[in-house]
Amino acid sequence: MPELPEVETICQALKPLLEGQSFLKIQANRPDLRYPLPVNMETVLSHKLISLISRRAKYLLLDFSHGLTLIWHLGMSGRVIIENLNALSLNSGPHDHVVFITSNNYKITFRDPRRFGFLLLYPTNQLKSLHPFKTLGPEPLGDIPLGVSVLHAALKRRTISIKNALLDQRIIAGLGNIYASEALWQARLSPRRGANTLRLKETKILLIEIQNVLRRAISAGGSTLRDYAQPNGDTGYFQYSFNVYKREHLLCNHCHFTPITRIVQSGRATYYCDKCQQ
DNA sequence: CAGTAGACTTGCCGCC
DNA sequence: GCCAGGCAAGTCTACT
Numbered sequence: 151m152p153e154l155p156e157v158e159t160i161c162q163a164l165k166p167l168l169e170g171q172s173f174l175k176i177q178a179n180r181p182d183l184r185y186p187l188p189v190n191m192e193t194v195l196s197h198k199l200i201s202l203i204s205r206r207a208k209y210l211l212l213d214f215s216h217g218l219t220l221i222w223h224l225g226m227s228g229r230v231i232i233e234n235l236n237a238l239s240l241n242s243g244p245h246d247h248v249v250f251i252t253s254n255n256y257k258i259t260f261r262d263p264r265r266f267g268f269l270l271l272y273p274t275n276q277l278k279s280l281h282p283f284k285t286l287g288p289e290p291l292g293d294i295p296l297g298v299s300v301l302h303a304a305l306k307r308r309t310i311s312i313k314n315a316l317l318d319q320r321i322i323a324g325l326g327n328i329y330a331s332e333a334l335w336q337a338r339l340s341p342r343r344g345a346n347t348l349r350l351k352e353t354k355i356l357l358i359e360i361q362n363v364l365r366r367a368i369s370a371g372g373s374t375l376r377d378y379a380q381p382n383g384d385t386g387y388f389q390y391s392f393n394v395y396k397r398e399h400l401l402c403n404h405c406h407f408t409p410i411t412r413i414v415q416s417g418r419a420t421y422y423c424d425k426c427q428q
Numbered sequence: 429c430a431g432t433a434g435a436c437t438t439g440c441c442g443c444c
Numbered sequence: 445g446c447c448a449g450g451c452a453a454g455t456c457t458a459c460t
Contacts, residue, residue: 184437226437263439265436265437266436307430308431309430310431314431417433417434
């Protein structure tokens with residue numbers, strides 16, 4: 151599910167709620183997701199001050215004031231649900247694997263049917279040396295935004311298709327299958343082009359369109375295909391703004407003439423307009 | 429090292 | 445109506 155815009159939406163919802171608070175109770179309903187849950191998670195984290203909530207690539211990071219960071223990845227189908235404990239009816243389901251009760255009376259649920267998501271605990275000051283953080287590429291929307299020359303140099307070294315390059319988190323952090331296709335359509339670049347064939351001018355346009363599409367998706371609260379929802383239960387709305395993703399056989403929104411093509415690259419669907427995107 | 433195929437897992441869509 | 449098989453927001457591992 152969650153690519154950068156979805157994780158950012160969740161981060162922005164959790165931040166004002168949890169910073170300065172703590173967890174009173176952490177209930178794990180199974181021993182593992184993708185990886186075993188952190189050992190003694192409740193003992194180690196409960197009643198500890200949450201000092202900072204942030205996002206890096208598709209990872210949520212919860213920093214605790216005693217020096218540990220809870221690394222939270224949502225996998226493909228992970229979802230975060232925020233409910234007020236005073237609400238009349240609280241949701242629960244068979245895939246609610248971890249439930250956090252907060253000091254300000256909220257219930258935070260980690261729901262993940264496919265269990266590709268995970269929670270890991272690691273010392274905050276050593277995060278940068280932990281895989282995958284040590285090889286993660288730059289943030290497209292960071293305080294020090296990814297520069298064109300850096301992206302162009304990284305692409306120059308790769309012979310894989312530009313679509314696959316955009317999915318490589320070591321080149322650029324946070325893009326996934328939806329937004330890679332959408333950004334390439336906006337930039338009028340064929341997903342089949344070799345990454346190393348992009349000219350500097352094309353890389354510049356691509357980077358601008360990546361940033362635009364991510365910003366617009368964040369404003370829309372992300373994209374809901376099936377499992378994803380904003381933490382308040384609303385769907386995301388960016389799926390209504392897709393120009394190519396899941397639009398095979400529908401006419402291109404740019405030329406209004408060519409049906410959108412679906413191809414498979416490295417086992418993943420790619421959608422594009424064969425006429426507009428060169 | 430670079431690139432690709434397969435693995436993990438559950439559930440939906442819809443073929444026959 | 446039933447149900448085979450493909451497909452899905454991600455990323456790690458094993459192999460060439």
